[in-house]
Amino acid sequence: MRSVAITGISGYLGTQILKTLDQDKEVETVAGLDIKPPGYSTAKLKFYSRDVRQPMDDIFTQHKVDTAIHLAFIVPPTTHVDAHGVNIGGSQSFLKACEAASVEALYYQSSHTVYGAHRDNPPLISEDQPLRPVPAFPYGQYKAEVDLMFQEHAKTHPKQRVTIVRVVAVVGPEAAPSGLNVLFMPVTMYCSGYDPEWQFIYEQDLARLAVTLLRGRHAGIFNAGAGGAVTYRNMLRATGKPSLGLPSWIWSPLISLSWALRIQKKSPVGGLEFMKYPIVVSTEKLTKAIGFKFTHNSQEALKSFMDTKLDRAKAAKSP
DSSP states (O other): OOEEEEETTTSHHHHHHHHHHHTOTTOOEEEEEESSOOSOOOTTEEEEEOOTTSOOHHHHHHTTOSEEEEOOOOOSOOSSSOHHIIIIIHHHHHHHHHHHTTOSEEEEEEEGGGSOOOTTOOSSBOTTSOOOOOTTOHHHHHHHHHHHHHHHHHHHOTTSEEEEEEEOEEESTTOOSTTOGGGGSSSEEEETTOOOEEOEEEHHHHHHHHHHHHHTTOOEEEEEOOSSOEEHHHHHHHHTOOEEEEOHHHHHHHHHHHHHTTSOOSOOGGGGGGGTSOOOBOOHHHHHHHOOOOSSOHHHHHHHHHHHHHHHHHHHHOO
């Protein structure tokens, strides 16, 4: 692994992986693609300001990329960016570049949301479970579509090592609140009669995991989530904010209406399912493949995130 390409390098996870690769003596070059430069710089980085919907074959070929990481992904909703075009078209552009440059190893950051939040989910979801993204939740639907796209690419390009990692919610001191927006509302909300478990992964653990899988050329589909889980109600209590619990049949029309009228832009009605049903993944396959050990369990990872956010909120209020 000497020449690595990363799409979405300026994003939260892209920056974490760039920092990890900067410490890897085997890596000589990191070709980073994004519409803005990352906040972290290194002599290894060759940055290209490019929309992932545009061809990137020239960059991959020029740098003789042997390892490529696809992170560029728009989290819907958005009114100023074509989320479908970036998520689907950008993924197609990435795969074409990998084919053109005969890249050895490909990494796609998928999501546990591809399994969907459903009443009949098993206690631990393994990689062989069907993809059932929640209707009316575009993020999970896009992630599942691209997941299948990479699976098909692996079948038609057997010489390329394709790694798909289905990741639970990523948290840590530098994490953005995306995916945990409910924690930052003036009044948090929950569905009466439900208290699902949520699973997390620490930001630096994920960056280390991605590099470990790629360095060892471990192809296949892997779940990634730290041990343990946190109940939804306990997450809300950790914020110290008041909570409002209503039956889901009341929340559903309220969220749908507020979304349609753009009163709130945090989640469409499909997001309600994640307040009702858990998606806790099994990492048995990952452990057997590489013996990976997480430095933080779910509770510790979430605490590192919450402590940082609460400290910053207090500092902002101080005179």
